[in-house]
Amino acid sequence: MRHLIPLAIGVLLLATAGHAGAGPVSPAGISRADGGPPIILVQDKAPKDETLKHKVKRVWRNLTGYKFDVSCPFAHRSCTETGNSRDDARSKCIARNPVCWVADAQ
Numbered sequence: 001m002r003h004l005i006p007l008a009i010g011v012l013l014l015a016t017a018g019h020a021g022a023g024p025v026s027p028a029g030i031s032r033a034d035g036g037p038p039i040i041l042v043q044d045k046a047p048k049d050e051t052l053k054h055k056v057k058r059v060w061r062n063l064t065g066y067k068f069d070v071s072c073p074f075a076h077r078s079c080t081e082t083g084n085s086r087d088d089a090r091s092k093c094i095a096r097n098p099v100c101w102v103a104d105a106q
Contacts, residue, residue: 067105068093078105 050058065082066089079096083089086104093102 065089069103069105070097070100071103072097072100 061080061082065080066086068079068081068090070077070079070093079093079102081089081092081096083092090102094100
């Protein structure tokens, strides 16, 4: 009987301590009564105005240039460059993307 009382008290303490964190947890900003900080939406940046000269250069490069796939640690994109040879164009693409892996486009 002497061992039963401390055992019951220990079980009771463990049960109440374990139940204290079992309730649903909500984020701090959502459940506040004062409304919390205002929500600010991020707008897309307006594209830069492309001049006619830049547009002609881009279209000409896409028609006559060599295409490469550029794989960066944070993104994947394509690169189109012109040059005397494919290796020359690849070196230009590597110079524009120094940390990325450049491979031939398929």
